[in-house]
Amino acid sequence: MDAQRAFDSSQPREELFGMEMRIRSVGAALRFAESVLLAPGQRHARRNAWAAVCEDRRYAADRRHDAVAANGTTGTAGTAGARAVQR
Numbered sequence: 001m002d003a004q005r006a007f008d009s010s011q012p013r014e015e016l017f018g019m020e021m022r023i024r025s026v027g028a029a030l031r032f033a034e035s036v037l038l039a040p041g042q043r044h045a046r047r048n049a050w051a052a053v054c055e056d057r058r059y060a061a062d063r064r065h066d067a068v069a070a071n072g073t074t075g076t077a078g079t080a081g082a083r084a085v086q087r
Contacts (some may be wrong), residue, residue, distance in 0.1 A: 023029040
């Protein structure tokens with residue numbers, strides 16, 4: 001596409017940029033605008049959520065390890081207690 005065609009205002013914008021998109025309602029237009037504008041924020045939120053999941057898993061593993069160690073030192077719960085903690 002040459003520079004002159006890019007600045008020609010007589011052509012529809014969709015044709016200039018090769019986008020064949022028809023927005024049929026105001027709601028669809030708003031959803032499209034929201035997805036374009038908020039995409040970086042959603043990506044950031046997903047990264048934060050995944051980091052929280054990983055942290056929760058580490059915390060749970062530490063708790064399981066501590067519970068098994070506590071059962072091993074006291075010897076009162078036996079293997080049934082260790083199995084219940086590992087679930």
